[in-house]
Amino acid sequence: MANIVFDGVEKSFSQGGKDFLAVGETNFTVADKEFVAIVGPSGCGKTTCLRMVAGFEAPSKGVIRVGGGIVTAPGPDRAVVFQQFALFPWKTVLDNVTFGLKAMGLSEQERNKRAADLITMVGLEGYEAAYPHQLSGGMQQRVAIARAYVLDPGVLLMDEPFGALDAQTRVVMQEELVKLARKNPRTVLFITHAVEEAVYLADRVVVMSRRPGLFKEVIDVKKLRIEENWDQHSRIEDVMDLSSFVHLRSQIWKLLREQH
């Protein structure tokens, strides 16, 4: 079981000799295999929350537990998909995807088998020998998603993964992520500033406030999605036209507006 627990977490940074509170006291649990999206204005500390779960930064107060264990360092049980992809430019697609498996000590045969499955799943067959710069932004982010999924992590952390993509690519990637997440559910913490994206993808949406960053509201999307059977529509624009979706979106927009 891989849940994420924020237990009295606070994070402050010192800036110009003064401490400022980036994330105020936060208590929150992402359930096992739940998809939670955090939305909020820029600078509200949503990325800091994700980075603390990843182990890139330590909370100033409190602890973060993943699957019961306290997070102290980054690790393959919490795979991260970055906004700027962060693929290794000197490695091929295959070598990027197998990097983590190699660190796990798997045999080459096992690595290639698992990588091949994931590369097929994200639709990149035939590009195994390509280098990242030869791929479009959307394809690069697919490699990054494959690189994270291939580790079979309990937790997936996605930091505005589609923020650097153009609008069309973004939509395609959102639809694919929904398929992937429904077929192969993980505990996901997803950071975005796009409200539609959060409502479309997540089971619950957290709205954060700014200075200090706090989990201000938590909105249950899953209940509505099941009641209104959103998943019968495979295209994002059809879901977005549903009155239940529109209603939820404007509700979250209102909450966000109050932050300014």
Next chain:
Amino acid sequence: MMHRDSLNSQQVMMYSVLGIALFLSVWYGAVALEVTPKQFLPSPHEVLIKLSSLLTQPFSGFTLLAHIASSFQRFLYGFLLAICIGIPLGLLMALSKNTDRLITPFFESIRFVAPIAWVPFAALWFGTGIGGPVLVIFMGAFPPVLINTYRGAIHVDKKFIEAAQMLGAGRLRLMVEVLFPAAIPSIVAGLRISAGLGWQSLIGAELIVASSGVGYMMVKGQASIQTDIVMSGMIAIGIIGLAIDIGLRMIEKLVSKYREN
């Protein structure tokens, strides 16, 4: 002031030829006016004749090419040693603050000691064996390799390091598979500086602690007041140094071309 580079390659060539001609005429002038006693300053054509005869006739036991070969061998040993120690140490210092703290003060205090200053100890420790010159070359070639590796590795985009860490990479894997490839352009630039300094230091070392090599040949030439031999040695040093630099520059170009694609 900006250079207006409006000359075509022919005109540029003309200037180069003019420069060399000017240099040679000053040289001939100095010989003709006997600025120094005649045997202390050979004329250019005498040097050329000597240089070509040294290719076939041994002096101090070896032909010029054999002297060059033995110099180059020492250079290679010292240079490779600098690479083998400098690159891993530079990466380690970039990765580990404590290694950085441990090495930096010591390194900073010895890097301003000219490589030649190690010659007395090189002589005492190794005599005229290969160890002496290799030590001196190493002292010249090591700092640029270390510094450039360190700088290249410390400026690696943090996102690559974080990506490797979350994928479960340990320190060794981080060094070998992330820091090293990311720092290669900086490392190669360092190798050029390092090779130049190493090659220069080698000749200095050979003047004292060797029984073959271009530097040794020059000392012997000076001892028997055969200045044309000394001058031939200088020309050989220049040509080989240039060849080493051109070789490394080609590697540098190859690396950046590979990077762009």
